Amino acid sequence: MTVRTTARSGIRATTTTATGLRATAVAILAVAALVSCTQEKTDSGLGAEPSAASATASPSADPVENADQAEQAAGEATEEPTAPAEPAPELVRDAFATLQATLNDTCTPGAGDCAYFLGRVTQELTELDEAMRADPKGPGHFRQPLADMKVLFGKLGEDRSTPHLEKHFSEIVGTRDGINTWMQDHPDDYR
Structure with missing residues (x-):
């Protein structure tokens, strides 16, 4: 019976791992689909700016990298616009x-x-x-x-x-x- 229980436990562990891998694969496909749907379409000019779409729609495996991207995006959004350059003298x-x-x-x-x-x-x-x-x-x-x-x-x-x-x-x-x-x-x- 121990062999049978051990075998069942191994199968259950393999099944759980396979289920976890399948769930991860489905999640990655869903994210890929989301990213492809939110990226800028350059031919038609529709959509958000590519850097903004990729910063918000493509999750990173590293939470620190996500925080860095969010901080960088926030810094870019809050920068004051530079004053327009004075017109150059005529040629x-x-x-x-x-x-x-x-x-x-x-x-x-x-x-x-x-x-x-x-x-x-x-x-x-x-x-x-x-x-x-x-x-x-x-x-x-x-x-x-x-x-x-x-x-x-x-x-x-x-x-x-x-x-x-x-x-x-x-x-x-x-x-x-x-x-x-x-x-x-x-x-x-x-x-």
Whole structure:
């Protein structure tokens, strides 16, 4: 009888182990199905973000790893968004193109038609100055035009009123024309 009882106990133990393995297999298949159902479908654009789906839907065998994943996901969710970067200055080529667009324009100081023209040329020179200073070639490459604009901006100061700009009409137009000439000798900077 002992042999029979021992044999039955062995069979029961094997049956229990097999049942446990079958239950584990069923659980793994269920989890796999859940994960496949919750993953992002890239073709249709539906679903959650892949990292969020995998962090929440795929259980790990290691509870510490689950805790680490949850902590990392919580940290990512609570990070403050970074401030938007300030817009980069225009490229030299683009800034020069808008300055060149003023070459055939002019006005008559005192006639009332200079406010727009001088304001625009001054603005275009300011933007070209910023673009040249931010250019990867460095301000040393643009030494002459930057020096010319520095002299002009020194004379203009902060006053951008029409009478003040008309007073410096020849310096504004002369700086624009001088920069145009310099740039024509440096086509690699605007083509």
